[in-house]
Amino acid sequence: TPRGPTMSVLVPQLVVSVLVVSNCSSCCPPPDCTCEWTDWIDVSYPNSSDRNSGDYETFENILTNDPSWVCAKVENISCRAEKFPDIPIKDLGQKVECSVDTGLICNNRDQPIGGIIPMPVCLNYEISVCCTPNIPECITSTTTSTVSSPLVSTTSPISISSGPPSSTATTTMPPSSTTSSTLGTATTVPGTPAPIPSTASTSGTPA
Numbered sequence: 001t002p003r004g005p006t007m008s009v010l011v012p013q014l015v016v017s018v019l020v021v022s023n024c025s026s027c028c029p030p031p032d033c034t035c036e037w038t039d040w041i042d043v044s045y046p047n048s049s050d051r052n053s054g055d056y057e058t059f060e061n062i063l064t065n066d067p068s069w070v071c072a073k074v075e076n077i078s079c080r081a082e083k084f085p086d087i088p089i090k091d092l093g094q095k096v097e098c099s100v101d102t103g104l105i106c107n108n109r110d111q112p113i114g115g116i117i118p119m120p121v122c123l124n125y126e127i128s129v130c131c132t133p134n135i136p137e138c139i140t141s142t143t144t145s146t147v148s149s150p151l152v153s154t155t156s157p158i159s160i161s162s163g164p165p166s167s168t169a170t171t172t173m174p175p176s177s178t179t180s181s182t183l184g185t186a187t188t189v190p191g192t193p194a195p196i197p198s199t200a201s202t203s204g205t206p207a
């Protein structure tokens with residue numbers, strides 16, 4: 001404990017804070033933003049006797065069917081016919097839109113005669129979507145700059161506390177009365193940032 005306290009007390013605050021900030025980008029476990037596939041969803045059924053009907057597994061209809069449904073961002077979509085789950089849609093001979101923007105749209109009136117079923121009507125389809133995890137780090141990718149700045153400001157106060165061990169500082173002080181007052185102020189700083197627990201583990205690593 002006794003050795004080298006003076007040097008560490010003089011330099012630390014600036015240097016340590018820089019280290020912690022740079023470390024954070026690499027050491028903090030990056031959130032896993034891999035999208036997750038939902039179960040097969042089927043909320044719409046084509047009415048084969050209505051030319052203006054079709055199958056509409058749209059995100060809008062899914063939400064209407066279940067208002068609590070959450071998909072932060074649709075990154076991918078898979079569409080299949082309920083009766084022919086293993087046959088790619090393109091091989092079914094039906095005209096179907098399957099997109100991450102709207103979901104699945106099949107209009108009876110767009111269907112040709114002579115597809116996999118004799119009637120020119122839509123099969124019943126179901127979809128599965130791959131949703132971005134609903135956490136800020138994964139969703140607000142475009143506003144990265146705004147996100148990063150608050151992170152830096154919260155981290156810097158913590159780095160100060162982790163820097164100079166308070167016990168060492170007090171030990172060194174006895175010699176000069178003037179310096180002790182300066183150190184006293186420095187020692188009080190560490191106490192304040194304590195409330196943030198998650199980042200605390202981070203500050204422990206570099207020390």
Ligand SMILES: *[C@@H]1O[C@H](CO)[C@@H](O)[C@H](O)[C@H]1NC(C)=O
Pocket residue numbers: 047048049050
């Ligand atoms: C299907 O469409 C026909 C013709 O428009 C209509 O009479 C019938 O009620 C519809 N069936 C359902 C289940 O909506």
Ligand SMILES: *[C@@H]1O[C@H](CO)[C@@H](O)[C@H](O)[C@H]1NC(C)=O
Pocket residue numbers: 075076077078
């Ligand atoms: C969508 O998922 C399929 C697998 O279901 C994959 O082959 C394809 O590459 C994915 N597309 C994108 C853009 O991730």
